[in-house]
Amino acid sequence: MTQSPGVLLTVLAFLGVIGPLVFLHELGHYLAGRLFxxxxxxxxxxxxxxxxxxxxxxxxxxxxxxxxxxxxxxxxxxxxxxxxxxxxxxxxxxxERAQTFQAKPLWQRAIIVAAGPVANFIVAVMILAAFAMLVGVNRTPPVAGTVQPGSAAASAGIRAGDRIHTVDGRAVDDFGDIAEYVIARPAVPIRFEVERDGRMRTITAIPAVQYKADRFGNRYAFGRMGITSPTPVVERVSLVEAPGVAVDQTLGIMRTMVDGIGQIITGLRPVSELGGPLRIAQFSGEAASAGLTSLAYLIALISINLGFINLLPVPMLDGGHLLFYGIEALRRKPVGAEVQQWAYRSGLVLLLSLMLFVTFNDLAAFGLWRGWRG
Structure with missing residues (x-):
């Protein structure tokens, strides 16, 4: 039986997540502007x-x-x-002209624009740092504890005791890095660099596709290799170490986001996975009903998403402004007014189109179109 957090909790959780994050993002711009x-x-x-x-x-x-x-x-x-x-x-x-944004030097304008996304990343780092100190971080060695017979790992030749150094050329520090990479790549070939008996070897394996449904009825596809970790190692970190750990985790989440976008562009993952405000509201309600810890972690994820998306080089977004500033720095003069106006209007059309598309995806995920078809 699936559970529902209810409409009221969903709406309140959504407002409680998005409102403060948007405020802090804009506060970053505001405070940087006041500074200059x-x-x-x-x-x-x-x-x-x-x-x-x-x-x-x-x-x-x-x-x-x-x-x-x-x-x-x-x-x-x-x-x-x-x-x-x-x-x-x-x-x-x-x-009055001296107090305008346009009158400020290029480097100051760039800092003011970048301060919004930076504020979002700072929020995420603070939350993840708190988790690292209070809950701990996964430091389980990247070693295959056991390999399930008939699994994708067994078929590819991975054995118990193999130490995995890289996945598709990406270094791994702990077993969680391997699991995170594999889960996001069902049925996608992955190249493992493993150490066995002191010798390095390359093994290519294709994770099996499995599906999981949570208690709210959401169904997800994920990759599974059939490798279990050795005895889990979870360690709390000190106040001094926590910010560095949180920054690494934030960068890892951003890297996963880039991977996901790349998979959608190349067709490895369906575009239906792109979600918008309605699905954020759904996840907010579900996280709130699951407890404060789940909600706090969701806030960190959404804050990273806001910062990352705003840095994309799309006019109307912060990243689009920074792109213009980069061009201005190279040309030693601003981009022409007509070009900027055309770019901003095109960016607005792109953003509105994307909003409509992800809203359509959200409604499809909620089964609205199936209901219309009867």
């Missing part, structure tokens, strides 16, 4: 009609929109919420 003397005209959480807001003594309007799926900081000198440059900033009086 840029005036923030609007700090918005959510889109659409303003539900409520206030204007502080610096002249910044803090607003809350009815659609809590994002946010933005509009600095002086910005034309719109996408931080498209406003040509009118050049006509401002010198004192």
């Amino acid at each position: 003397g840029v005036k923030a005209e609007v700090f918005a959480i959510g889109f659409g009609r303003e539900l409520f807001g206030l204007t502080d003594r610096r002249g910044t309007r803090w607003t809350f929109g009815w659609l809590p799926l994002g946010g933005y900081v509009r600095f002086a000198g910005d034309l719109n919420a996408g931080s498209e440059p406003d040509p009118a900033w050049l006509a401002l009086p010198a004192e």
